Amino acid sequence: MEQTITLQVQRYIPEQYPEPYFQSYEVPLRKKWVILDALNYIKDEIDGTLTYRWSCRMGVCGSCGMMVNDRPALTCATFLEEYAPGPVRITPLDYFGIIRDLVVNTDDFMGKLKRAQPWLITDEAKPLSEGAYKQTPQEKAEYEQYSMCINCMLCYSACPVVGLEPDFVGPAAIALAQRYNYDSRDEGEDQRNEELTGEGGIYSCTLVGECSEVCPKAVDPAGAIQRYKATGAVEWWQSVLMPWKGKS
Amino acid sequence: MSNAPKISAGERVRYKPQIYMPQMSIFWWVKDRAYVFFIIRELTSLVVAAYVILMMIQINALSQGPEAWQALTDWFATPFSIGLHIVFLILLIFHTLTWFWVAPTAMVVRIGSKKVPGSILIAGNIAMWLIISLAIGWLIVSI
Ligand code: SF4
Ligand code: FES
Numbered sequence A: 001m002e003q004t005i006t007l008q009v010q011r012y013i014p015e016q017y018p019e020p021y022f023q024s025y026e027v028p029l030r031k032k033w034v035i036l037d038a039l040n041y042i043k044d045e046i047d048g049t050l051t052y053r054w055s056c057r058m059g060v061c062g063s064c065g066m067m068v069n070d071r072p073a074l075t076c077a078t079f080l081e082e083y084a085p086g087p088v089r090i091t092p093l094d095y096f097g098i099i100r101d102l103v104v105n106t107d108d109f110m111g112k113l114k115r116a117q118p119w120l121i122t123d124e125a126k127p128l129s130e131g132a133y134k135q136t137p138q139e140k141a142e143y144e145q146y147s148m149c150i151n152c153m154l155c156y157s158a159c160p161v162v163g164l165e166p167d168f169v170g171p172a173a174i175a176l177a178q179r180y181n182y183d184s185r186d187e188g189e190d191q192r193n194e195e196l197t198g199e200g201g202i203y204s205c206t207l208v209g210e211c212s213e214v215c216p217k218a219v220d221p222a223g224a225i226q227r228y229k230a231t232g233a234v235e236w237w238q239s240v241l242m243p244w245k246g247k248s
Numbered sequence B: 001m002s003n004a005p006k007i008s009a010g011e012r013v014r015y016k017p018q019i020y021m022p023q024m025s026i027f028w029w030v031k032d033r034a035y036v037f038f039i040i041r042e043l044t045s046l047v048v049a050a051y052v053i054l055m056m057i058q059i060n061a062l063s064q065g066p067e068a069w070q071a072l073t074d075w076f077a078t079p080f081s082i083g084l085h086i087v088f089l090i091l092l093i094f095h096t097l098t099w100f101w102v103a104p105t106a107m108v109v110r111i112g113s114k115k116v117p118g119s120i121l122i123a124g125n126i127a128m129w130l131i132i133s134l135a136i137g138w139l140i141v142s143i
Helices: A035-046 A107-115 A137-148 A161-166 A169-179 A190-198 A210-214 A223-241 B033-063 B065-075 B079-108 B116-142
Strands: A004-011 A023-030 A065-068 A071-074 A088-091 A099-100
Touching: A004 A035, A004 A169, A023 A035, A035 A088, A035 B065, A035 B079, A071 A210, A137 A169, A137 B116, A161 B033, A169 A190, A169 A223, A190 A223, A190 B116, B065 B079, B079 B116
Parallel strands: A004 A088
Antiparallel strands: A004 A023, A065 A071, A065 A088
């Protein structure tokens, strides 16, 4: 007989029951299956009402993030076998509102990304006749790591500050700000600082460091935030010790 | 079973989610080893504060003359005080190490165009710490 494993999946169906509850499903424990395969098996073979998000099943779209045994993970990149003999608990990403079963509300996250002003900001737009904004490979390497984010929100679920302080802009948004701050074509740092050094900004981070641990794309948001704080500190001392230098 | 409204064919109803917001448990930090470690790191910062207060007490005693200073150093020699200092020292060393540990996260150091690996940064920090500690120790002993 084929080996099986039990998945304890958190359900939330507001029209039927006002609170989330757990439902167990027994699925085959197949080699090479990721958690998402097991969920798809449930949906196809056992219970079509189970609701969750996924799309690319190859760690690119960032939509399949869930808590697997209380740790945020991309379910398409997490092998089922690692959890044998089970059971495995699957719950929606922590600190997000739940819409249905494993689907969370992303509105808040989207708003936070906007706070980072994630676009190239220039003091003056170059006229078209001057051609493109050029960049050397070295200049690109400065920010490339921060541009790898797939908005999977795992880092938000790994961050207790996100849970304790709902206004905290959060790891991915700050990494995204750094993606532009470190871009040689960008001049928007002052503007972003204004937004991100205030309430719910970089200083809300207490450096738990788990955001970087769970990030599937090695963005290292914790590093981005600490580097941001370090620049902030240097600028502050500069403004105290050399006030004549001022802002350019 | 379901009390969802019946929708007749051709009719459209906009779905309005009833979002459920889970409450965060005050025991969130026992869920994962990393969080426990974080909490211990944060709590040991109280020991840093304790040492600052201790230094202020010392300065205060010093300013009040030899008797006050003698009384304080006598207290330092009690087994209780020695025990307390050993515990504090251990916690303080742990606290210091945790910060060296996270140092590579906070800074990117480059030599030329090469990034210096995190382990070397940590080792460098610890080496510097040991050298400075030894230098201070030597200063105190040699006076
Ligand atoms: S920084 Fe990493 S964990 Fe956070 S949203 Fe981006 S890819 Fe996901
Ligand atoms: S399904 Fe796209 S990242 Fe997992």
